[in-house]
Amino acid sequence: MFTPFLALTxxxxxxxxxxxxxxxxxxxAPIAIATFFGYIFGGSGSTEISRIPVLAVxxxxxxxxxxxxxxxxxxxxxxVKPSGLEAARQAVRKGKATxxxxxxxxxxxxxxxxxxxxxxxxxxxxxxxxPSQGSAMSMVQGMLTGDVMEAVxxxxxxxxxxxxxVKDTLGQLDQLAMPxxxxxxxxxxxxGVQGFNAATQxxxxxxxxxGMTVPFQMRSEAVTSxxxxxxxxxxxxxxxxxxxFILFVGIDVGLGLLLQRQRGVWKRLxxxxxxxxxLLGSRATSAALTSxxxxxxxxxxxxxxxxxxxxxxxxxxLGVCAAFSLMTASWGLLIAALGKTPEATRGLSILxxxxxxxxxxxxxxTFVFPAWLQKLTVVVPTRWAxxxxxxxxWRGLGFSAAALPIALLTGCALAxxxxxxVRFRWEDDG
Amino acid sequence: MLxxxxxxxxxxxxxxxxxxxxxxGKGETIGLLGPNGAGKTTTVSIIAGLLxxxxxxxxxxxxxxxxxxxxxxxxxxxxxxxxxxxxxxxxRENLHLFGALYGMDGPRRAHAVDAALDLVGLAxxxxxxxxxxxxxxxxxxNLAAALxxxxxxxxxxxxxxxxxxxxxxxxxxxxxxxxxxxxTLLYTTHYMEEAxxxxxxxxxxxxxxxxxxxxxxGLHRLLPVANLLTVExxxxxxxxxxxxxxxxxxxxxSVELRxxxxxxxxxxxxxxxxxLQWLTEHGHPFQHLASERASLETVFLNLTGRxxxx
Numbered sequence: 001m002f003t004p005f006l007a008l009t010x011x012x013x014x015x016x017x018x019x020x021x022x023x024x025x026x027x028x029a030p031i032a033i034a035t036f037f038g039y040i041f042g043g044s045g046s047t048e049i050s051r052i053p054v055l056a057v058x059x060x061x062x063x064x065x066x067x068x069x070x071x072x073x074x075x076x077x078x079x080v081k082p083s084g085l086e087a088a089r090q091a092v093r094k095g096k097a098t099x100x101x102x103x104x105x106x107x108x109x110x111x112x113x114x115x116x117x118x119x120x121x122x123x124x125x126x127x128x129x130x131p132s133q134g135s136a137m138s139m140v141q142g143m144l145t146g147d148v149m150e151a152v153x154x155x156x157x158x159x160x161x162x163x164x165x166v167k168d169t170l171g172q173l174d175q176l177a178m179p180x181x182x183x184x185x186x187x188x189x190x191x192g193v194q195g196f197n198a199a200t201q202x203x204x205x206x207x208x209x210x211g212m213t214v215p216f217q218m219r220s221e222a223v224t225s226x227x228x229x230x231x232x233x234x235x236x237x238x239x240x241x242x243x244x245f246i247l248f249v250g251i252d253v254g255l256g257l258l259l260q261r262q263r264g265v266w267k268r269l270x271x272x273x274x275x276x277x278x279l280l281g282s283r284a285t286s287a288a289l290t291s292x293x294x295x296x297x298x299x300x301x302x303x304x305x306x307x308x309x310x311x312x313x314x315x316x317x318l319g320v321c322a323a324f325s326l327m328t329a330s331w332g333l334l335i336a337a338l339g340k341t342p343e344a345t346r347g348l349s350i351l352x353x354x355x356x357x358x359x360x361x362x363x364x365x366t367f368v369f370p371a372w373l374q375k376l377t378v379v380v381p382t383r384w385a386x387x388x389x390x391x392x393x394w395r396g397l398g399f400s401a402a403a404l405p406i407a408l409l410t411g412c413a414l415a416x417x418x419x420x421x422v423r424f425r426w427e428d429d430g
Numbered sequence: 431m432l433x434x435x436x437x438x439x440x441x442x443x444x445x446x447x448x449x450x451x452x453x454x455g456k457g458e459t460i461g462l463l464g465p466n467g468a469g470k471t472t473t474v475s476i477i478a479g480l481l482x483x484x485x486x487x488x489x490x491x492x493x494x495x496x497x498x499x500x501x502x503x504x505x506x507x508x509x510x511x512x513x514x515x516x517x518x519x520x521x522r523e524n525l526h527l528f529g530a531l532y533g534m535d536g537p538r539r540a541h542a543v544d545a546a547l548d549l550v551g552l553a554x555x556x557x558x559x560x561x562x563x564x565x566x567x568x569x570x571x572n573l574a575a576a577l578x579x580x581x582x583x584x585x586x587x588x589x590x591x592x593x594x595x596x597x598x599x600x601x602x603x604x605x606x607x608x609x610x611x612x613x614t615l616l617y618t619t620h621y622m623e624e625a626x627x628x629x630x631x632x633x634x635x636x637x638x639x640x641x642x643x644x645x646x647x648g649l650h651r652l653l654p655v656a657n658l659l660t661v662e663x664x665x666x667x668x669x670x671x672x673x674x675x676x677x678x679x680x681x682x683x684s685v686e687l688r689x690x691x692x693x694x695x696x697x698x699x700x701x702x703x704x705x706l707q708w709l710t711e712h713g714h715p716f717q718h719l720a721s722e723r724a725s726l727e728t729v730f731l732n733l734t735g736r737x738x739x740x
Binding site for chain 1: 475478479480481482498499500501503504506508510511512513514515516518519523526527528530531532533534535572575576
């Protein structure tokens with residue numbers, strides 16, 4: 001029994017490794033695509049940040065609006081350029097700019113008055129944005145809010161324009177509809193600001209130039225496998241593409257068996273004194289070995305070229321790879337069992353595979369999916385494979401994080417295999 | 431060696447094999463003849479254990495095959511109608527693989543592979559990929575792959591389909607060699623001349639049923655005529671010819687006129703001179719004349735009313 005099993009397994013491996021097309025499709029293609037995805041999803045940590053193109057339409061031209069534009073321009077996440085209103089609108093429409101900020105005429109004066117006078121009309125900052133990039137608009141809006149607050153308050157505390165606006169507000173204070181005690185407190189505050197402004201105007205070099213500032217600083221830290229270890233986007237991309245192309249190996253297994261059935265070779269195999277276990281088991285074994293080889297080769301390439309490391313449990317990583325390879329093999333058998341002809345089965349199996357790949361997070365991580373879809377994808381085996389590979393590669397987690405994916409993938413492999421054996425059509429049509 | 435009893439197999443509403451019975455003794459070569467769709471391949475598939483019959487049984491050396499792994503399968507070599515080889519690997523690698531399926535290993539397998547390649551005349555091409563072989567070479571290798579485990583019974587399902595006459599002769603030489611070695615051959619075909627050349631006995635099937643099972647001589651005895659005289663008349667002189675007038679001539683058993691072609695069944699061709707003289711004297715000159723001995727084709731036509739190649 002062992003001699004036929006080994007001979008059949010060896011034959012499948014020989015056919016795979018003897019075919020340039022198979023090797024190209026299983027190794028070179030995933031490397032090329034994973035390299036692309038890895039690069040656009042962060043690369044190995046040293047990639048240049050892609051800045052959001054922003055147009056600034058300054059219709060005011062005052063000290064405050066100039067300060068706002070200056071602050072935005074200094075931000076490392078933004079690429080700010082001045083523009084006219086109509087040109088900005090056209091640029092956003094054509095997708096050449098993501099956001100255009102429109103600072104209207106007299107913005108500075110009105111913003112200064114509105115800062116201390118709750119009843120004063122608030123000027124509007126216009127934002128034209130590309131609707132396909134709503135998240136970029138939100139990000140620019142947040143930055144703009146901080147910059148406007150700082151620019152306006154700085155002018156009120158330090159600038160000549162600000163001094164005039166404080167003076168005007170003080171002059172109008174008696175007309176405000178506000179309780180007397182609050183009016184008294186506001187007058188004292190404005191007089192204090194007036195005094196501060198006068199002092200900094202008199203000695204601008206020595207004085208601390210004040211104003212309201214955002215009362216905190218952001219300190220962000222990418223939580224990776226360890227301190228100082230940068231996130232490597234290639235780890236996820238190579239895992240994802242490995243999974244996709246291994247599933248294609250599964251399709252090849254299924255279609256190969258269906259093709260064999262159409263040819264005399266299947267009759268010859270069935271005429272030999274071989275059990276069904278040997279016939280299907282040898283095919284599953286060779287498919288699992290091929291899949292494991294592809295995954296190992298892809299990660300070896302990623303390690304050598306992009307510095308992808310198995311930061312977590314090596315045993316867990318190998319376990320996930322082995323369990324997914326087994327699942328792929330039994331997936332292939334299931335295709336052969338449920339399909340009737342290669343022609344009729346090819347399209348459906350490719351569609352199913354691509355759905356599994358997409359929902360499993362092989363193309364883009366599942367966290368970008370809507371919440372309901374994230375919950376739904378837990379029934380997709382590729383999701384567990386991706387979670388297991390992410391856990392043991394860039395997340396740097398231990399074997400316990402890989403144990404559940406390994407168990408679920410192995411269970412899936414057994415279920416697919418059992419169903420395939422039950423549903424396999426052993427007899428042909430005569 | 432082989433005993434097939436009342437096999438029946440249907441696929442949905444189609445009855446492919448309907449009560450087929452046949453026997454093949456040790457060293458005997460049986461021709462299983464019939465047109466496409468007659469049930470030949472289904473019968474062979476059941477004998478080889480690829481299909482389970484709805485009813486009936488197959489006995490190899492007196493016992494039934496029991497399951498996929500029955501060691502008795504080693505007594506059977508199957509040459510499928512389609513080429514049962516892997517084109518991407520060499521001839522030798524193919525044979526090693528098929529030898530291994532029967533548990534053969536080491537020098538025994540290597541020896542069997544060499545012997546099979548020698549028999550079919552492909553030893554010099556052993557290292558070449560099968561994809562580069564001609565159709566005839568593939569057919570010969572297809573035969574070799576069934577011989578590795580030295581089976582006593584060879585099931586040959588139309589092993590010469592689509593090959594050139596030279597390769598067909600080569601395959602026939604191989605089969606005659608195997609016959610001399612005492613192998614039992616069950617040979618399915620719809621080529622009459624192949625069956626006549628090779629087989630000791632013919633089993634003729636049509637629409638899933640056996641319509642005749644006899645030696646060549648026995649089948650000829652079933653025919654009303656042993657010889658056929660075909661006369662092609664000159665087109666302008668066939669008018670007025672009444673076949674029944676020929677029927678009364680000495681030695682004439684049947685007369686059929688189709689267009690300008692006259693087919694006359696005779697017991698003895700020596701009587702043909704009288705017929706030709708009668709045609710000339712009665713104003714029906716002819717331009718072409720042929721005579722033939724009744725063949726299996728004629729037998730089949732006589733038994734089923736249709737041609738083997740229908």
